[in-house]
Amino acid sequence: AAPASRPLEERRPGLGPGGYDVLVVGAGFAGLTAARELSRAGMKVLLVDARNRLGGRTFTSSFLGQKIELGGTWIHWSQPFVWNEVVRYGLGLAESPGAAAETASWLVDGKLRQGGAERPWKIIADAMTAFCDVDRQGGRQVMQMAHDPLFRKDLLIPWDRLSLQDRLDQMKFGRETRDLLSPQLSINCHASLKDGGFADMLRWWALGEHDMGRMFDKLGRYKIKEGMGELARRMLDDSDADLLLSSPVKSVSREGDTYVVVTDKGQTFTTRAVVMATPLNVLANISMPAGWGAGKRSMIERGHVGRGSKCYVHIRQKVGNWIGMAPAPHPISLAWTEKQRDDGTLLVCFGPPNLLDITDEEAVQAALRTLLPKVEVLGVTGYQWAVDPYSQGTWCWYRPGQLTQGLPGLRSAEGGIFMAGSDQAEGWRGFVDGAIESGITAARDVRAYLKG
């Protein structure tokens, strides 16, 4: 049974001058992991978040009386760090049926096609295999080790110059193949194909074991039955860290051997080490010590590209176990059945940035009607991650050049300031798994630093 939870408010620290060993900025999965590991190792830890809740870019909510995940959702047993947590806390799995859809709708040259899902899937699987075959070994040589993406940096550099669009243009696919592959690519980067880097695609493909079916199982089929919020809560309950919510960190500065962290309410803490576990796209908003971050500057200034939409749509029609796919500029790239209900179907929909206002039900209905003519939308819900000041984006996908040129500098610790966060993980970067990986790594490095 789960241990009784202390209410979050009781974890607020005294606001006196007392120093911490480690202050962790950001209570998403990276920060929660680092705080748990370090506090369990006997260190005095303060975990601070700008929001009034845990979990960052994961957010368990409800819609139509059903649990939904507004942010990070699906996990898989082949994601080692998150699976470890699922087992540790005895959590269960629930399945999203549309990830193994039976019927499909797709657009070819703007015209609707509908039928069994096997045919479009076969086309996508073959196209992805060719798309990633940069070395006549299916990408296995260039991206030999998915959890050490720069292992063959020498071979990766030329491919890291390309955007996803550049690579697509090289391929000379027929119209249907191109129009089926594009939606998958635009969901991977959650951006325009011109902005998403191709090297990240090779990493993605290697993580997916060079198989589209297996990859889709990892990306969209299994979620934590109790919800991401419950995992976050169990991790907090398992840690001795103090917690301060609703307190955006404004600045980190250095005073001799210690660091001073100040929130926008003026709360001031001293600490021997800091873990920065905020999203890459918001790091520019925090004032850091003079001279810090020279090797991180271009990454922090440009950020990652993931800024698209995700929403849940309740429709009157019972469409069964369905998937829809459409290339940009269509506002919905991928949509699939999340739940077949007595009163219709709950769909989950993803789209590129700035093409769909998820607060506008009519706009969502118009976009869906291209894939499901006459569909009636009864309700829509979602979260606008790209404009949220504490995420300014969705999942991480790098621009051309960022993987080989930016990642090592971004990850590196400087003095007593350590980096964590899914946006700079080595393996499943852009996933909950990568967030936990980065928290484990940061905690290991902080312990070594504080032991001197």
Ligand SMILES: Cc1cc2nc3c(=O)[nH]c(=O)nc-3n(C[C@H](O)[C@H](O)[C@H](O)COP(=O)(O)OP(=O)(O)OC[C@H]3O[C@@H](n4cnc5c(N)ncnc54)[C@H](O)[C@@H]3O)c2cc1C
């Ligand atoms: C819509 C969407 C769908 C996704 N789908 C999946 C999926 O299906 N599977 C999957 O594995 N991953 C998915 N992801 C990605 C995954 O959710 C993230 O990669 C992961 O949760 C990031 O964890 P993190 O700890 O690195 O960062 P975050 O979760 O973003 O945590 C960072 C924390 O820092 C805080 N913060 C920011 N600024 C400050 C400040 N100034 N002071 C204090 N705190 C601050 C934020 O409030 C936040 O809580 C999805 C993400 C989104 C948005």
